[in-house]
Amino acid sequence: NAGVTQTPKFQVLKTGQSMTLQCAQDMNHEYMSWYRQDPGMGLRLIHYSVGAGITDQGEVPNGYNVSRSTTEDFPLRLLSAAPSQTSVYFCASSEGRGRLTGNTIYFGEGSWLTVV
Amino acid sequence: GQQVMQIPQYQHVQEGEDFTTYCNSSTTLSNIQWYKQRPGGHPVFLIQLVKSGEVKKQKRLTFQFGEAKKNSSLHITATQTTDVGTYFCAGRAAGNNRKLIWGLGTSLAVNP
Numbered sequence: 001n002a003g004v005t006q007t008p009k010f011q012v013l014k015t016g017q018s019m020t021l022q023c024a025q026d027m028n029h030e031y032m033s034w035y036r037q038d039p040g041m042g043l044r045l046i047h048y049s050v051g052a053g054i055t056d057q058g059e060v061p062n063g064y065n066v067s068r069s070t071t072e073d074f075p076l077r078l079l080s081a082a083p084s085q086t087s088v089y090f091c092a093s094s095e096g097r098g099r100l101t102g103n104t105i106y107f108g109e110g111s112w113l114t115v116v
Numbered sequence: 117g118q119q120v121m122q123i124p125q126y127q128h129v130q131e132g133e134d135f136t137t138y139c140n141s142s143t144t145l146s147n148i149q150w151y152k153q154r155p156g157g158h159p160v161f162l163i164q165l166v167k168s169g170e171v172k173k174q175k176r177l178t179f180q181f182g183e184a185k186k187n188s189s190l191h192i193t194a195t196q197t198t199d200v201g202t203y204f205c206a207g208r209a210a211g212n213n214r215k216l217i218w219g220l221g222t223s224l225a226v227n228p
Contacts (some may be wrong), residue, residue, distance in 0.1 A: 043218045103208070104149075105151075105159075105206075107158040107160070108158060109157070109158050110157075
């Protein structure tokens with residue numbers, strides 16, 4: 001009964017380092033996404049995927065890459081970390097983006113990233 | 117662009133008082149969802165409203181979707197300390213776009 005699992009939970013990076021946030025879901029969901037959450041900014045969509053092999057940009061994609069080689073996994077890569085990327089990151093999945101049913105979004109527990 | 121305004125940003129109540137948060141969209145929505153995020157936690161789905169004028173209840177929580185499908189509210193009766201957290205609405209735009217638009221959330225603090 002894992003749902004959406006993301007790792008690591010906490011990470012400190014130095015400016016310029018790269019890293020990958022891992023995300024996996026076991027619900028066979030088509031739609032996966034990454035959000036960042038900053039104080040007073042709510043949830044902002046970074047990248048999303050509507051199925052294996054398909055990814056697209058959200059509203060704040062700069063500095064991040066994603067890939068979706070399998071239905072289950074959707075890693076988020078920080079190419080060259082910057083202090084502005086200090087945030088809480090949430091991976092999320094849902095059954096289908098377009099259908100009225102199955103739209104419930106399931107979030108991972110979050111990854112707290114600090115870039116110094 | 118399309119926006120969902122959520123008010124208030126913060127609310128501090130005494131335990132037992134009622135609480136309401138409102139979401140107003142600049143565009144007609146096909147549906148709206150509500151999520152709760154406990155401090156230090158992740159957003160958790162509460163409910164989805166689809167029909168114009170729809171009202172749904174979950175124990176002390178009452179959710180409404182406006183007749184024009186552009187606004188929604190969440191009302192909590194007799195708040196408890198377990199209600200503490202941030203409540204988000206997320207509206208799905210009507211039409212071909214179907215973009216999900218998040219409100220910025222209302223943070224609720226409850227004094228015991």
